[in-house]
Amino acid sequence: MAAPTLEVRNLRTHFFTRAGVVKAVDDVSFTVERGKVLGLVGESGSGKSVTGFSIIGLVDPPGRVVGGQILFQGRDLARISEEEMRDLRGNRIAMIFQDPMMTLNPVLRVDTQMIETVLAHKKVSAEEARQRARDTLGMVGIPSPDERLKSYPHQFSGGMRQRVAIAIALLHEPDLIIADEPTTALDVTIQGQILAEVQKLAATTGTSLIWITHDLSVVAGLADDIAVMYAGRIVEKGDVSAVLDAPLHPYTSGLIGSVPSRNKRGEPLRQIPGMTPSLLNLPPGCAFRSRCPRAAEACLAEPEIRELLPGRQVRCFHPLSETSEQAA
Amino acid sequence: MSETATARRAALDAGAPMVELRGISRRFEKKLDFAGRIAQRLGAPVREETVHAVDNVDLTIRKGEVVGLVGESGCGKSTLGRMVAGILPPSDGTILRDGIDVLSLSAAEAREINLRTQMIFQDPYASLNPRMRVADIVGEAPLVHGLVTRAGYDAYVDEQMRRAGLDPAFKRRYPHQFSGGQRQRIGIARALAVKPDFIVCDEAVAALDVSIQAQILNLFMRLRTELDLTYLFISHDLGVVEHLSDRVVIMYLGRVVEEAPAETVFARPNHPYTQSLLASVPRIESRKRAFSVVKGEIPSPLNPPSGCHFHPRCPHAMERCKLEKPVLKEVAPGQRSACHLNDAA
């Protein structure tokens, strides 16, 4: 098997705020194989975006990557120069955001932005760059790209704008795309269109994807692997079907259980009590302790992530067994 | 008892619906921006445009029912919800509350009806006064409207907070000192404190994490039985709507395209738009499957397509669909749909 596109090992990204140290990402490890989609899920504040920003070197002070390795095609991104990083960004690694205007410049025509992006990393003629822009817009399902190229971002609908942002990410056929909730703000029929395009692209181009979302249902249909984050740590990861069919971590199980479609119509939803803890000065031990139905004395210590079943990793002292007590 | 009050009692006894909308429309004039005004003054053919946010909608909500209202952004859900809640007047049509035209009510009666209808919004923070303590946010309206005396005030506020799942020990805190889920609980406590019988929820759980969303949905369902509430539940999340609605209404570009009992809508959707919508929803049960795709963008409500608004995106569109607006009619018991295909058979 070819080397993985990305291997993140024990990544730690902390924010040194006046109120204290926020361990936004703490001991996070995962691997993304070539052409595969990793779904990175978790609730608000669990550290998904900071993980993505850490990989592409966009963590701003007071935040800092304080430990671990980010091996991209064998090269440690945590240790390369800012210049080398800039060269990779937008070229070999691209990021797509929830708000496409993070990518798009409101005062430039779409063709100008796209052609400049092509020329930034490739020595081609302007006409070749324009052709590339046209082709990528076609790839993300934008009809009549020629006409669209002459428009400004504000002349597009939200869904179209996101497509343009995705097209820009695709311009250099990157090896890795980090997509941070890119369809969350879109309508469901438009989200469906974009997910279909993305799925096709991943299957045909060999690009690896990290798809960040809080929506387990999106990951279910899109990803090969899933990593579930809670309070800055990955608590469970593995093959999507395996994890969603038979979660091992009590948090994953609770999360799946609270999805309305997993409950009988009209019955009370299974719910996780309490709320996510503040990452500022987390108490020692398992961060899920105060909400966990399986918590016991042992959980006052910090659980390490371990391989419980082949390809299934979980950070818990008392994981659910394969057979019993699963979320229905 | 006044004449209308007597009439209302009679209507309620006869099983009048909680709310009934007859041919309700709401139009908004889209004001010209600065450039537009200049252009107009210079003689350019630009005009103020009219948005048909809600277009000739009939809707009945029976007492004790949970009606789910779904549709994509801009289809008119919030506009309809605000008219139902009595905080936005319709451009056309009649609204009956307890069987009585709301326009025929006296000022005092209208106030009472308005109090009995409460609205809960997506962003509780925006609707909570940041400089007021939780106790006052919850207790102010009941005090003003004489639902509680000064003497009973503290106990009343405690009870409202507890019922919404908030610890009364926090009643002297300000909204920013609470999490998103707790702020939504404050909004719920405030709404319920004036003893409404009808609640319009507009995307009330949209901003919450799944685990917190489940807590709030459970709260809504528990309160429904405890307090005998009727809900209009507006959401773009079909999973949520399926879970708690008795009946579901689907809108597209200002019009109701389908309406049926929840089981029916999800098991046997009739309208091609409903079918497309259901097919587009990601499901946690699905695995690495091809996402089904509805073609095209959602058209601008400023300039909706002719005939059936869905025709440019509809896989079954016929010539007739471009010309003629389909009417909403019964296609199965309790199921109404607005599609020309139902005439073909």
Ligand SMILES: Nc1ncnc2c1ncn2[C@@H]1O[C@H](COP(=O)(O)OP(=O)(O)OP(=O)(O)O)[C@@H](O)[C@H]1O
């Ligand atoms: N600039 C910052 N200063 C201090 N703390 C920060 C900063 N940026 C992020 N954090 C903290 O890092 C944690 C992780 O944030 P992150 O944005 O990665 O969460 P997320 O999982 O992407 O959540 P969401 O689903 O809401 O986007 C949060 O607790 C957040 O408060």
Ligand SMILES: Nc1ncnc2c1ncn2[C@@H]1O[C@H](COP(=O)(O)OP(=O)(O)OP(=O)(O)O)[C@@H](O)[C@H]1O
């Ligand atoms: N006060 C207003 N002035 C002008 N136009 C308005 C106003 N309120 C709503 N509209 C327009 O009416 C249409 C329906 O809006 P509405 O907010 O009811 O949609 P919605 O279904 O609630 O959408 P969303 O899912 O985005 O909340 C939209 O085109 C909107 O721009």
Ligand code: SF4
């Ligand atoms: S380690 Fe203990 S508290 Fe944490 S998830 Fe496992 S059982 Fe629950």
Ligand code: SF4
């Ligand atoms: S009326 Fe015509 S265009 Fe509209 S939904 Fe029915 S078949 Fe499709």
Ligand SMILES: [Mg+2]
């Ligand atoms: Mg984020």
Ligand SMILES: [Mg+2]
């Ligand atoms: Mg709305």
